[in-house]
Amino acid sequence: MNRIIFIIISFLFIHSFAFADIVTDEYMDELLKDVEISAPIQNLNYNYEAVEKIPIRLNITETISTKKDEIYDFQPLKFVVKENVKYKNRVLINKGAIINANVAIYNTKGMNGIPGCIIIDNFNINGIDKNKLKGIYIKKGLNLSLMVYPIKWALTPIPGVGSLTNFILGGNAKITPKDTVIIYYYPEWGEKLH
Amino acid sequence: MKKIVESLFIFVLFIFGIMMPSEAVDTAQNQIINDMYIQNKVSDIGLKLLNANKIDVRMIFVYESKNSKINLEPGLTKRQIIAYEKSLQFAANDDEIAAFLAREICKTAESYSGVWKGMVASVQVKCAPKKFEIFFDKRAVDFMVNAGFNPLGLITYINKSYPQKRYDKFARTNLTSKRLANIYEYIYTKYPIYLKNNEYIQNEAYQNFLLTSAANRKKLYDKVKSGSKKAVDYE
Numbered sequence: 001m002n003r004i005i006f007i008i009i010s011f012l013f014i015h016s017f018a019f020a021d022i023v024t025d026e027y028m029d030e031l032l033k034d035v036e037i038s039a040p041i042q043n044l045n046y047n048y049e050a051v052e053k054i055p056i057r058l059n060i061t062e063t064i065s066t067k068k069d070e071i072y073d074f075q076p077l078k079f080v081v082k083e084n085v086k087y088k089n090r091v092l093i094n095k096g097a098i099i100n101a102n103v104a105i106y107n108t109k110g111m112n113g114i115p116g117c118i119i120i121d122n123f124n125i126n127g128i129d130k131n132k133l134k135g136i137y138i139k140k141g142l143n144l145s146l147m148v149y150p151i152k153w154a155l156t157p158i159p160g161v162g163s164l165t166n167f168i169l170g171g172n173a174k175i176t177p178k179d180t181v182i183i184y185y186y187p188e189w190g191e192k193l194h
Numbered sequence: 195m196k197k198i199v200e201s202l203f204i205f206v207l208f209i210f211g212i213m214m215p216s217e218a219v220d221t222a223q224n225q226i227i228n229d230m231y232i233q234n235k236v237s238d239i240g241l242k243l244l245n246a247n248k249i250d251v252r253m254i255f256v257y258e259s260k261n262s263k264i265n266l267e268p269g270l271t272k273r274q275i276i277a278y279e280k281s282l283q284f285a286a287n288d289d290e291i292a293a294f295l296a297r298e299i300c301k302t303a304e305s306y307s308g309v310w311k312g313m314v315a316s317v318q319v320k321c322a323p324k325k326f327e328i329f330f331d332k333r334a335v336d337f338m339v340n341a342g343f344n345p346l347g348l349i350t351y352i353n354k355s356y357p358q359k360r361y362d363k364f365a366r367t368n369l370t371s372k373r374l375a376n377i378y379e380y381i382y383t384k385y386p387i388y389l390k391n392n393e394y395i396q397n398e399a400y401q402n403f404l405l406t407s408a409a410n411r412k413k414l415y416d417k418v419k420s421g422s423k424k425a426v427d428y429e
Contacts, residue, residue: 022396023404027415028382028389037387042342043246072423073332074383105332110325114318117329121336134248138307145314149321 043131050188053134054092056125057082058099058181065174066108066116066141075103077120082180087187093125100124104136106173112152113144115170123183134184142171225259233257236277239288240295246341247299251306255295257282273302284355286399289338289347296334296341296348301326327368332380339388345381346388349374350399374403375410375428382414 058079064071078098085093093099102122109116123135148165156162175181233256240255253273275298277291285291301319304326308315319326331352335345356370381388394400404411410428417426 023401025389025392025395025404025411027411031382031415031418032386032390035386035390037390039387040339040385043248043340044342046245046248048245048248069424072425073380075423104336105329107325107329110322112318112322114322114325119333134250140308143308143314145318146309149314149317 041130046131047190050186050190052188053184053186054085054087055182056085056093056185058183059177060175060179060181061098061177063174063176064103064118066106066118066172068108071103071106071118073103073105077101077103079123079181085185087185092128092185097126109141109170109172111166111169113146113148113168113170115141115143116173117141118173118175120175120181128185132186132189134186137181137183139173139175139179141173144168144170229257229259232282235288236282236291236295239292240275240299243292243296243299243337243341247337249299249303251303253299253302273305275299275302281355284351286350287347289344290351292338292341292343293334293345293348293351296337296343297330299337300330300333304330324362324365324367328373328376331373331377335377335380335385339385344388344393345377345385346392346394346400349377349381349403350394350397352377353399353403369429371407371410372428375407375414375426378403378407378411379414379426382418 059082061078061080064075064077077100079101081093081095081097081099084091084095100122101120101124104119104121106119107117117138117140120137120139121135123130123133125133148168152162152165154162155165236255236257240253243249244253251273253275256274256276257279258276259279275295277294281294282291285294304319305312305316331348334348338345338348352370352374356373358370359365359367362369362372392400410426413426413428417424
């Protein structure tokens with residue numbers, strides 16, 4: 001009898017240890033094994049007293065759109081500076097300079113006229129602190145919800161008809177080389193006083 | 195005997211008449227102090243997220259204890275983010291509070307964009323939450339990183355607080371496992387340092403995520419190995 005109790009206790013003891021094991025992330029460990037990784041830029045020491053801002057006008061080099069399979073998160077993009085960017089009579093960025101950026105996130109178009117959306121960030125400009133850029137550009141497609149919702153609500157009394165408007169899709173978001181992308185540089189944004 | 199009964203009666207009166215109100219006052223005071231503490235914490239984290247991400251539209255953060263009536267989507271109508279006790283009880287640290295607030299900030303910021311002072315955008319978010327859910331999750335990751343929080347807190351927070359439905363084909367929301375997999379992929383793509391130096395590996399909620407997401411993580415692994423850029427169909 002004692003032996004049986006001993007076996008049961010031993011089993012429970014070993015079993016509890018088995019459950020206490022940490023699950024490791026082997027897939028990720030392998031993917032990141034030999035990859036060099038830098039720390040992300042954070043914006044913790046801000047001081048937004050200054051208001052002076054300088055627009056930086058850009059053109060994308062290749063068209064991007066939220067059409068399926070044409071875009072992905074963190075997709076690298078190239079922009080050309082449209083005109084000289086000056087501050088205090090000094091040229092900060094020359095016309096024609098190439099600037100790298102990334103697709104931050106995108107959202108495809110949806111039912112009920114919801115438009116696609118592209119957000120671009122991570123603009124890398126030589127000699128300019130990223131934290132002094134209000135550097136997010138958002139482009140949306142054609143928003144048809146303004147038309148869809150009133151039609152839907154007007155047709156709701158007729159059973160099933162109002163729901164047909166669900167199938168009206170919004171427009172894709174698209175940025176072409178002809179579009180001017182504007183981001184703002186705040187040269188006087190400084191460090192937080194502690 | 196009569197004296198004993200009288201003494202007992204006076205004692206009972208003393209207990210209920212003097213002690214109880216003072217205890218009640220103490221409890222009420224403690225409740226107020228506790229509420230003030232949580233309110234300050236929520237406001238500090240919320241404002242830090244707004245400032246670090248240069249979000250130049252107004253919104254406020256309100257902590258509501260469990261007795262308050264639940265108000266649906268005040269973020270979209272009044273630009274007031276309400277952190278209910280029911281939501282915050284899942285948050286075990288600042289990262290997880292930031293995770294909850296960052297998602298709400300994304301939603302509220304959307305209510306400022308577009309025609310009629312964002313009214314149409316608000317209706318879209320309200321009527322089609324599924325379309326925006328993963329979009330807001332990913333944006334929340336960016337907001338958290340910029341403000342110095344660990345984005346894995348979003349995974350642990352969602353893993354603890356959102357249930358898992360059977361299907362999402364005709365549902366108003368995505369499967370939670372699908373959301374988690376998308377967040378995980380986004381962190382891997384954009385901020386892999388948090389996965390390489392994983393501070394959450396010992397966290398029970400994160401361990402549970404690893405345990406339940408093996409199939410989805412394998413899909414991501416296959417995608418990366420094959421060099422594909424197509425969106426993965428997570429389960």
